Amino acid sequence: MAEEKIGDTDVQIPVNPTIPSGDQSVWADVSPLLQLACKDLHDGELIHGENFNLFAAMSALEIMDPKMDSGIVSTYYSVDEAIEKGAAPVPLSFDRTIDIQCTIDIMDHLLACEATWHKGHSLAQTVFSCVYLLRPDRTSSHALLHSYCMVVRATCNALVSAVSDVRTNEEEDLFTLTYGLPLKGDGDEKCLSVLHAIDETISRQLRACKAPSTKRRVLEDIEPLQTNPDLEEGFCKAVLCRLRFRKHFYHVLMCMRRPQGKGFELARKHITSCLSELDSMLKLEEFLRSNNTCGTVRDATEEATTASGCRPIGFDSSLNSRLSAPTPPRAIKLLYWKEAVEYFKKLLNDLQVICSYTLDPVLEVVLRFVVGFQKLHPDLVARAYLQLLLVQDGKLYGRDPVFAVIGKASLLPDVIKNHDLQKNEAVVQLGQLVTNLLRILCTNAAWQRRKLGKILQEWRIIHVQLEMAFKKEFGDTLSTSNDENVAVKICNQILIWVEEQTYWIATRFLTLGFELELYSPSDYCMVYWYIYVILIKLAEKTHVKMMRSNDNGRRKGKKKRDSKDAKDYQIPPAVVLFQCQIYLAEGLVMMLAALRNEYNVFQSLGPFNTEHERFLQHFELLQKACLPDHISYFSFKETTNHARLSTLSMYNCFKDAQRIAKELRITYSNDPEKLNELRRIEQVAEHNVVALNLVCRLGTLDPSLKIYFEFSHHPYFASAVVKRS
């Protein structure tokens, strides 16, 4: 018995034996205590204990306030009560036609729930709002429903484990919270063979109803799916495509979990099948809608969670509301059935992209692939599977040791694969940074940017640590560049690559800000300036890395054509492409600066601070990591203070960008991705040349002229638009 004192009265609080007690606690009924307290306390007052302050009081829930009290919004007290009151009958109806119709509705609604779950709501409030799923054994007499529930549970289970394995971020971990829901039913692992058996039965039923009447006699012993012969074919088909979708989808997930992408070929086949089953589902929508149980043919099935447009039996979204405490669950809006089908199509297409990837051992290609993949805005599940592919057992694709990946990225010959250097502590750490980077690049853009900002510092530090470690090992030979020592060369090459990679991360960090809409037009000038500065460094490091590796290669080739090489030396295309982007960024900086200087537009004049503070805030993480060295707000002001439109028209960076992009097109004629980037750069440059001309010619003459920037051609290089208002 617990004892509590209120005023002068001792209150006996009966321990409640119906709720099992925990390690250190027992549950007690506090009603008598509260009743007494009510006499003393007025509305809104609180008992102020030593370990209970005003901050803690904020977590108070107001009992009987429907916005907060998760208890009162429930229709049923428990799952058992829901079942007792007939919320989830088995069978759904003794009329077998209605039974099938209702079963299909449940399947559809579950699909909507599943998609809603993937999109960020809890499993408890979506998929497991289904009473049938919560009590696996109850459906055993209903083979069809039973098998469907089994595969749904197994699928959820597979997805939860995949997403848990990638240890994603706290922003998306709602996905994996299962609150002790029955995610694993007995025998769920056999779901595929059970599905297969049912598929066979219904296929036979379908054949039977389609067979010409002469043949029917032979098939007579086959009992139809339901009782209305006119609808038999339609219902058989509707059920079959749903079952087959589930089967193939489960296969996809299983195949994709096989190590080193070994199941991808098979997964692709199942993805294609899934997509075609989804199409069949859409095709049969009309049939289901015109033969539904609820009678009302809605105009807009777009707004239903089932193809038939009927409300499904057996769901109650408040059933698990007590499970998802302490946050009071809000009513959530489920995706409509059509949206759910679209969601799964999108998911499958994203997975198809992953399964078609070539598992290239070159880091640069991997990074480009991930960044390109993220442009498709994949949802959590697809991103999780990408990460599972990229990083397995600390190796790239579970196949290539990270040191080999680093060696390749540093343009070192394959022979170094087994070099002792990989045992060096700093090198091991570098390897961890690389796998960590790959993981981060698979997360959602918002989280990704924040993480990238944080790891910049780590990449900076590892560079210093590597430098020290190498020095310790090889002494001062490190700085004598024409030493033939292989180990020294390896070190230098790795060091320069680390810098290059760091600037690559910085670029991604800055450009993601556009996608996330973090910059306002008054920030554009400084943002492009920073991008410009970082790109120059990136180009420089890439260039040095490539030159040195050529040097090494050439020396091995025994100084064949030394003098000729020097004359014919060409800047590598990768560096020229950077040059092109640098011109574009510079053009934008100068254009924005000139507009600011001459027209007083795109300024930020708050009452509390200046542009300097905005600069410090936007680039805090880069500045902290000295990326690059000796760069400050004052360098930015120096570059931009004197920008004038008149000088811009004479020296126009956009034209340079255009010219280089055109030239590069030949070099990259076999690389569609690069060609795409070049085309976008050209478009941005072209638009900005035109806009700049317009402003120069008419700006002062026509005060109604307005200018704004949009991202219609490139994700982060803005195109200026000039219009009369």
Add this chain to the structure above:
Amino acid sequence: METEKNKKDDEAEGLGLPRIEAKRYLQGSGVEYVSYGGEHHLPLIMNLVDQELSEPYSIFTYRYFVYLWPQLSFLAFHEGKCVGTVVCKMGEHQNTLRGYIAMLVVLKPYRGRGIATELVTRAIRVMMESGCEEVTLEAEVTNKGALALYGRLGFIRAKRLFRYYLNGVDAFRLKLLFPVQRHTNISR
């Protein structure tokens, strides 16, 4: 796509005359601003916030703010009626003092007249005078009005928070950094 369209309206800059700050304060039109003055103000604040914001707050949430930082909450009255309020706090954050704007509401018929700007400005001024280095808050990415308002006051969008709100919408973390006395630092 929708954002592109909005951008044109919100962010286009006229090249004609330098833009003159057109502050449409209700000058002399009888809006009175007062700092939180005690328990009698509490129902007024709660009422406003309940009407305009979706988040359910218990009375204890309001108490936490107005009891601990009464100087950071303000109310706007028009002809005796409370038409707007701002509720804030401040505290240590990673070794710096930081202000935080928790709630800001102006009744619909009274919007667009600079009332919110004045309320927030007053709160921020107190934070600055109390030694805060920065002010932060979160706003839904779709809340154009609030984003424009804070943008004008010098807040930047420091971070995007994925599905921050229970309705699944992302948020921006907005931040306003006060200038430090750089000169004194340099001379030392």
